[in-house]
Amino acid sequence: MIELVVVLDCADLDRSAQFWGEVLGYRATSSDPGQYRRLLPIDGPGIELLLQRVPEPKTDVKNRLHLDLRVADLEAEVARVTAAGGRLITDEPVREDGWVWHVLGDPDGNEFCVLQPPK
Helix, strand or coil: CCCCEEEEEECCHHHHHHHHHHHHCEEECCCCCCCEEEEEECCCCCCEEEEEECCCCCCCCCCCCCEEEECCCHHHHHHHHHHCCCEECCCCCEEECCEEEEEEECCCCCEEEEEECCC
């Protein structure tokens, strides 16, 4: 059996756990000091997000892997995520083959997309 875990580098475990917990509807399993913090879906099974505290900041290059958050209402979700501490990177929505999305950054600058599928 293979279990998928997504690992995300960050500088501050508490700040990142708060942000990603609010954005994804996840909860941190503990707040013990250390290098890692596990986040799991509040409502049951799902993909674990493992936050890994690292000393170096993110560099100014595009992430080779990023999260896509598919939503029904792009503007409402972008507003919710930015209110939680996300930073809007794209000035205007990107449009491609009926998909519409914005690129955002988390508190550490890790890029992710909030996108609305074609209607």
